[in-house]
Amino acid sequence: MKRPATPPLTIHPLTSERWPDLVRLFGERGACGGCWCMWWRLPRARWVGQKGLANQKAFRAVVEAGPPPGLLAYAGDEPVGWCALAPRTDYPRLETSRILKPVDDQPVWSVPCFFVARGCRRRGVNLALLKAAASYARSRGARMLEGYPSDPKPGYPEVFYYTGLTSAFRKAGFREVARRSPARPIMRRELRKRAPKRK
Numbered sequence: 628m629k630r631p632a633t634p635p636l637t638i639h640p641l642t643s644e645r646w647p648d649l650v651r652l653f654g655e656r657g658a659c660g661g662c663w664c665m666w667w668r669l670p671r672a673r674w675v676g677q678k679g680l681a682n683q684k685a686f687r688a689v690v691e692a693g694p695p696p697g698l699l700a701y702a703g704d705e706p707v708g709w710c711a712l713a714p715r716t717d718y719p720r721l722e723t724s725r726i727l728k729p730v731d732d733q734p735v736w737s738v739p740c741f742f743v744a745r746g747c748r749r750r751g752v753n754l755a756l757l758k759a760a761a762s763y764a765r766s767r768g769a770r771m772l773e774g775y776p777s778d779p780k781p782g783y784p785e786v787f788y789y790t791g792l793t794s795a796f797r798k799a800g801f802r803e804v805a806r807r808s809p810a811r812p813i814m815r816r817e818l819r820k821r822a823p824k825r826k
């Protein structure tokens with residue numbers, strides 16, 4: 628069966644003005660289990676203790692403080708996808724992870740999680756977000772972008788691939804640089820400075 632075509636997308640940084648769109652996309656469950664994109668930002672016990680509304684309030688504070696902590700994808704006026712994006716140091720849980728601990732001492736930006744509306748999954752939204760993330764991180768001075776996708780498992784629910792799939796990262800120009808778990812690589816994309824346009 629042929630997959631539906633990728634909808635025409637526009638992608639924007641998540642600013643406080645766009646907060647209502649994120650709320651609409653995430654819904655009552657806060658994307659997945661009351662996370663509100665705080666999983667990588669908090670110690671596990673604190674994250675569990677404030678699942679739901681408290682995580683929502685915490686993430687709203689992140690958004691309002693700025694800079695934008697990620698990108699929103701829209702199909703027309705409808706928010707259909709999200710990816711978190713920031714310097715790796717903004718995500719303390721990565722530092723304490725046995726599998727995702729730093730590969731080296733290079734300063735990198737991370738794209739640690741995604742959420743795509745049910746009707747738009749498997750339609751290239753993650754890939755579009757990854758490409759936009761590379762451009763945005765480059766514009767903010769980043770020289771390396773890192774992600775932590777999973778290899779697919781038969782029968783595994785799509786929503787739990789919240790770190791993205793390896794195949795999408797490869798299509799977006801990332802390469803594997805470490806693998807401390809059989810199905811969980813660390814992938815990177817070098818962000819080269821764009822050559823100035825000739826006049």
